[in-house]
Amino acid sequence: MSLFTKIETPSVTYDQPTGLFIDGKWVKGVEGKTFETINPTNEKPIVSVHEAGPEDVDLAVKAARKAFNGVWAQTLPSVRGQLLSKLADLFDEYSDTLAAIESLDNGKALSMAKVDVQLSSGCLRYYGGWADKIHGKTIDTDPETFNYTRHEPVGVCGQIIPWNFPLLMWSWKIGPAIATGNTVVLKTAEQTPLSALYAATLIEKAGIPAGVVNIISGFGKTAGAAIASHMDIDKVAFTGSTVVGRTILQAAAKSNLKKVTLELGGKSPNIVFNDANIEDAISWVNFGIFFNHGQCCCAGSRIYVQSGVYDKFIEAFKQRTAKNVVGDPFKQDTFQGPQVSKLQFDRIMQYIQSGKEAGATVEHGGDRHGDEGFFIQPTIFSNVSPDMKIMQEEIFGPVCTISKFETEEEVIKAGNETTYGLAAAVHTQNLNTALRVANSLKAGTVWVNNYNMISYQVPFGGFKESGIGRELGKYALANYTQVKSVRVRLGGALF
Numbered sequence: 119m120s121l122f123t124k125i126e127t128p129s130v131t132y133d134q135p136t137g138l139f140i141d142g143k144w145v146k147g148v149e150g151k152t153f154e155t156i157n158p159t160n161e162k163p164i165v166s167v168h169e170a171g172p173e174d175v176d177l178a179v180k181a182a183r184k185a186f187n188g189v190w191a192q193t194l195p196s197v198r199g200q201l202l203s204k205l206a207d208l209f210d211e212y213s214d215t216l217a218a219i220e221s222l223d224n225g226k227a228l229s230m231a232k233v234d235v236q237l238s239s240g241c242l243r244y245y246g247g248w249a250d251k252i253h254g255k256t257i258d259t260d261p262e263t264f265n266y267t268r269h270e271p272v273g274v275c276g277q278i279i280p281w282n283f284p285l286l287m288w289s290w291k292i293g294p295a296i297a298t299g300n301t302v303v304l305k306t307a308e309q310t311p312l313s314a315l316y317a318a319t320l321i322e323k324a325g326i327p328a329g330v331v332n333i334i335s336g337f338g339k340t341a342g343a344a345i346a347s348h349m350d351i352d353k354v355a356f357t358g359s360t361v362v363g364r365t366i367l368q369a370a371a372k373s374n375l376k377k378v379t380l381e382l383g384g385k386s387p388n389i390v391f392n393d394a395n396i397e398d399a400i401s402w403v404n405f406g407i408f409f410n411h412g413q414c415c416c417a418g419s420r421i422y423v424q425s426g427v428y429d430k431f432i433e434a435f436k437q438r439t440a441k442n443v444v445g446d447p448f449k450q451d452t453f454q455g456p457q458v459s460k461l462q463f464d465r466i467m468q469y470i471q472s473g474k475e476a477g478a479t480v481e482h483g484g485d486r487h488g489d490e491g492f493f494i495q496p497t498i499f500s501n502v503s504p505d506m507k508i509m510q511e512e513i514f515g516p517v518c519t520i521s522k523f524e525t526e527e528e529v530i531k532a533g534n535e536t537t538y539g540l541a542a543a544v545h546t547q548n549l550n551t552a553l554r555v556a557n558s559l560k561a562g563t564v565w566v567n568n569y570n571m572i573s574y575q576v577p578f579g580g581f582k583e584s585g586i587g588r589e590l591g592k593y594a595l596a597n598y599t600q601v602k603s604v605r606v607r608l609g610g611a612l613f
C-alpha cells in the first residue's frame with residue numbers, strides 16, 4: 119500500500135498521506151497493520167491508514183527525544199516562533215483542503231470546518247508569538263544570594279486528541295508544546311486520522327526539524343495506552359472522555375509519573391432568566407447545543423429557563439431548531455452534518471430512547487434523520503427530572519433537556535448538581551444577576567449572553583471531573599514548562 123492516496127472530495131482533490139509521520143519521514147507501522155476510516159455521511163470507507171502500535175510509539179518517542187536533546191534545544195526561541203508562524207501561514211494557504219478533509223472524515227459542515235481551520239492557524243500563530251517571551255523571574259531573599267527561575271521545556275510530550283475537532287485539537291496541543299521548546303508524539307483519534315496527517319505535510323513544508331513533531335494514527339487501547347505508560351514521555355496531554363482520562367492518569371502514576379493535563383467531558387448548564395433578551399438567548403442556546411452536532415465537550419446540554427418565559431421560550435426554541443439544516447456537510451446551507459461514527463450514533467440513539475422510556479416529553483426531533491449516514495434529528499426534551507440519565511450523563515450528540523426554574527438560588531444549585539465542571543452560561547440583562555451567577559457556577563468557563571465563544575487567547579479547561587490544567591492563552595504555557603530555581607551564593611559564610 120502506497121503512503122499517499124489521491125482523494126476526491128466534493129470541493130477539492132488532494133494527495134492524502136496515509137503513513138505514520140515519524141522523525142520527519144512517512145513510514146508504515148512496524149506490525150504492517152492498517153485500518154479504514156469511514157465517511158460518516160455515506161457510511162463508506164474513505165481510505166486505509168497505517169496503524170501505530172507500541173513499537174511505533176517507541177520509535178516516535180526516540181525521534182522526539184533525539185530532537186529534544188539535539189536540534190530543537192539548539193533552535194533559538196525566536197526561530198521556533200518563526201516556524202510556528204510559517205506553519206500558521208501554510209494552514210491559511212491550504213485552508214480549503216484542510217477544511218474539506220475535516221468535513222469528509224468527521225462530517226462537520228464545511229462552513230464550520232473553515233472556521234476550525236482559521237482558529238487553528240490563529241492558535242499556531244498566537245503561540246508562535248509566545249516562543250521568545252518565555253522567561254523566569256529574579257527573586258530577592260537576602261543581599262548575599264541571587265535567585266532566579268528558568269521556565270524550561272518539560273521534554274517529550276505525548277498528546278492524545280479526540281475526533282470532534284481534529285485540527286483544532288492538533289493546534290491547541292502542538293502550538294504551546296513546541297513554542298516552549300518541547301517535542302511531540304501526537305496520536306489522533308481512530309475515527310478521524312486524515313486532517314492531522316495532511317497537516318503533518320505542512321510541518322515538513324514549514325521546515326520544522328525532523329522529530330520535533332511526530333504524528334501517528336492508531337487506537338486508544340494500543341497506541342494511546344503505550345503513550346500513557348511510556349517511560350520516556352515526560353508529559354501527556356489528553357482531550358477526550360472522562361473514563362479514558364482516568365485511565366491515562368492511572369497509567370502515568372504507574373509508569374514514570376509523567377505530568378498529566380486532561381480536558382474531559384461536560385454536562386454544562388445553560389441558564390435563561392426572565393429578563394434575558396429572549397431572541398438572542400434562543401440563538402445562543404441553539405448554537406450552544408447543536409453546534410458541531412452536539413459533539414462538544416462544553417455543549418450546553420442542560421437548559422434551565424425561568425418560569426416567566428418558559429412557555430414562550432420552548433415554542434420559539436422549537437421553531438428556531440426546526441430551521442437548522444441537517445444534511446450533507448458539503449452543502450452550503452448545512453448547519454448539522456452526521457455524527458462521527460456508527461458507535462456514537464448508536465450511543466446517542468440509546469440516550470434518546472432512555473429519555474423517552476423515562477417519561478420525558480420529546481418537544482422536537484427524537485429520531486434519526488434520513489436513512490443513510492449517521493444523522494440524528496436535533497432533539498429537545500422537556501418534562502425531565504434530575505435523576506434521568508439524559509440529565510446526568512454526557513450524551514455528546516444533538517440532544518438537550520429543558521427544565522423550568524423559579525429562583526436564582528435554585529438554578530445555581532441545579533446547575534452545579536453534576537460531577538462535571540467544564541462550562542456554563544447565563545442569559546440575563548441584569549449585570550448583577552449575571553455576575554452573581556457567573557461567580558457561583560462551578561465551571562472553568564462561564565459565558566454571559568453567549569455560548570461556545572472560544573478564543574485562543576482565553577484559557578479553557580475544567581473544574582471537578584472535567585479536567586486538570588488549562589489550555590489556550592498564557593495559562594497553557596504552564597502545562598509545557600517546568601520551573602527551575604537557581605540559587606547563587608554571592609558571598610558570606612555558611613553560618
Ligand code: ADP
Binds near residue numbers: 305341343358
Ligand atoms: P470517545 O469515547 O468519544 O471516542 P475517547 O476518550 O475514547 O472518546 O477517545 C479520545 C482519544 O483517546 C482517542 O484518541 C482515543 O484513541 C484515545 N483513547 C481511548 N482509549 C484510550 C486508552 N485506554 N489510553 C489512551 N488513549 C485512549
